[in-house]
Amino acid sequence: MPADTGIGAPGSSGNGCRVQELERRRFPMSEVHVRAADGPAKVWLASYPPNVPAEIPPLKHRSLGELFEDSCAIYAERPAFSSMGKTLRFSDMEVESRKVAAWLQAQGFGKGDRIAVMLPNVLQNPIIVYGILRAGMVVVNVNPLYTVRELEYQLKDSGAQAIFVLENFAHTVSQAIPKTAVSHVVVATMGDMLGLKGHIVNFVVRKVKKLVPRWSLTSARPFKEVLQKGASLPLHPVSVSGHDIAFLQYTGGTTGVSKGAILTHSNLLSNKEQMGLWLESAFLTKRRRRSCNSSAPCRSTISLP
Numbered sequence: 001m002p003a004d005t006g007i008g009a010p011g012s013s014g015n016g017c018r019v020q021e022l023e024r025r026r027f028p029m030s031e032v033h034v035r036a037a038d039g040p041a042k043v044w045l046a047s048y049p050p051n052v053p054a055e056i057p058p059l060k061h062r063s064l065g066e067l068f069e070d071s072c073a074i075y076a077e078r079p080a081f082s083s084m085g086k087t088l089r090f091s092d093m094e095v096e097s098r099k100v101a102a103w104l105q106a107q108g109f110g111k112g113d114r115i116a117v118m119l120p121n122v123l124q125n126p127i128i129v130y131g132i133l134r135a136g137m138v139v140v141n142v143n144p145l146y147t148v149r150e151l152e153y154q155l156k157d158s159g160a161q162a163i164f165v166l167e168n169f170a171h172t173v174s175q176a177i178p179k180t181a182v183s184h185v186v187v188a189t190m191g192d193m194l195g196l197k198g199h200i201v202n203f204v205v206r207k208v209k210k211l212v213p214r215w216s217l218t219s220a221r222p223f224k225e226v227l228q229k230g231a232s233l234p235l236h237p238v239s240v241s242g243h244d245i246a247f248l249q250y251t252g253g254t255t256g257v258s259k260g261a262i263l264t265h266s267n268l269l270s271n272k273e274q275m276g277l278w279l280e281s282a283f284l285t286k287r288r289r290r291s292c293n294s295s296a297p298c299r300s301t302i303s304l305p
Contacts, residue, residue, distance in 0.1 A: 042054070049281045051280070051281050051284065052277050052278060052281050053277065056270060056273040056274055056277065057273070059242065059266065059269050059270065059273065061269055062240065062241055062242055062265070063133070063240040063241070063242065063244070063246075063265045063269075064130075064133045064246055064265050064268055064269065065130070065133045065134040065136070065238075065240060066240075067269065067272070068093075068094075068097070068130050068133065068134065069094065069134070071090060072090040072091060072093060072094035073094075074090075075090045076089065076090050076091040076094075077089055077090070077091065078090055080092070080093045080126075081093070081123055081126050083121065083122055083123045083193075084122075084190075084194060084197075084201065085194075085197070086123060086193060086194050086195070086197075088123055088127075088193070093126065093127065093130065096127045096131075096227065097126075097127050097128075097130040097131040097134060098131070098134065098230070098235050099131070099226070099227045099230030099231050099233075100127060100128055100130075100131025100132070100135075100226060100227070100230060101131040101132070101134040101135035101230075101235050102135075102230045102233035102234060102235040103131075103226045103227075103229055103230035103233060104131065104132065104135045104137065104162070105135055105233070105235065105236055106229075106230075106233050107162070107184055109135070109137060109161065109162065110136070110137075111135075111136035111137065111238050111239075111240070111244075112136070112137065112138060112244070112245070113137045113138065113161055113162075114137070114138045114140050114158050114159050114160040114161060114248065115132045115137050115138065115139060115140065115160065115161070115162050115163070115164070116140040116141075116142050116154075116155060116158065116160040116162065116163035116164070116182070117129060117132070117139060117140065117141055117142060117163070117164050118142040118143075118144050118146075118151075118163060118164065118165040118166065118169055118173065119144065119164060119165065119166050119188065120144050120166060122166065122188070122190060122192075122193070123192075123193040123194075124164070124166075124188045124192055124193060124223060127193075128164045133246060134235070134238075135235070135238060136238030136239075136240050136244070138245050138246065138247065138248060139246065139247045139248070140154070140158045140160050140247075140248045140250075140260075141247065141248075141249060141250070142154060142155075142163070142250075143250075144165075144166065144168070144169045145169075146172065147172070148172055148175045148176045150253075150258070151172055151173065151176040152176040152177075152179060152180060153257075153258070154250055154258065154260075155176060155177065155180040155181075155182055156179070156180050156181075157258075157260060158248050158250075158260055159181060160180070160181065160182055161181055161182060161183055161184070162182060162183065162184035162185070162186070163177070163182055163184075163185055163186070164186045164188065164223070165185065165186070165187055165188070166187075166188050166189070166190070167187050167188065167189050167190075167212050167215070168190075168205070168211050168212050168213075170185075170187050170212075170215040170217060170220070171213040171214065171215035173185060173215075173217065174215045174216055174217050184219075184221070185217050185219060185220040185221070186220070186221050186222075186223055186226055187217065187220045187221070187222060187223065188222075188223035189202050189205075189222075189223070190202060190205050191205075192223050192224055240265060241265070242264060242265045242266030242269065243264055243265075243266065244264060244265055245262055245263070245264055245265075246263055246264060246265045246267070246268055247262075247263040247268070248260040248261070248262065248263075249261045249263055
């Protein structure tokens with residue numbers, strides 16, 4: 001008898017045959033074929049909850065900007081994002097992101113242009129990201145902890161022409177952009193969206209915690225100036241389809257040079273639909289298991305990153 005090689009090649013006595021046999025026992029093929037009758041057997045479908053379809057329905061929106069605008073209209077007075085004690089409603093997000101989008105268009109940027117975002121989780125982040133998307137441009141997310149060399153490489157590779165950065169990391173940008181195509185730099189502060197409290201936050205960050213190294217960018221614009229000027233500018237409609245690029249999301253670079261993964265609008269809209277179906281399934285399962293004597297309302301929230 002030939003030795004067991006463990007490779008599992010067809011016709012051999014390796015582990016692959018045993019794995020196939022175990023899968024046949026675990027997933028009855030009659031059930032699998034019923035779930036995937038129009039194509040090859042997809043054994044994983046047998047593990048789906050009953051209310052999760054094998055495929056998502058047709059997408060309701062053509063772009064992330066369209067989804068965002070519809071959400072702002074439907075949930076206008078509901079909270080959208082909260083940070084450091086400040087909450088922005090969907091209606092606030094619509095107004096502020098419109099200012100960013102209009103300002104970008106007024107600078108001469110157009111559909112498909114790459115705009116880098118070098119911000120942590122502060123309120124300016126979603127405002128800027130959705131502003132870029134509404135203007136039909138491409139978001140290039142940048143790790144705020146990048147070194148000068150890493151940032152320079154990503155800006156060159158992506159073809160970014162503008163960058164929004166928190167002042168804490170502006171010193172890195174100032175050293176990285178001379179050899180790139182970046183022509184516009186917008187600098188935000190921690191307190192920009194926090195009202196009067198923001199002045200205290202900025203003082204503590206700069207003077208007490210000393211978290212803002214010295215930087216020099218003569219052509220940089222303050223984020224508040226962008227909002228101020230964008231308020232009086234028109235936002236011109238942009239035709240964006242599902243096949244257009246929404247994000248260039250760079251990999252960690254652990255196995256080599258960091259690479260920009262292309263994510264289209266339909267990619268992310270599809271992912272949103274997938275997550276919605278699975279979360280709804282989990283919510284329904286949890287609700288069935290809960291005791292009916294609770295008076296607390298159930299609520300599930302789905303948001304895009």
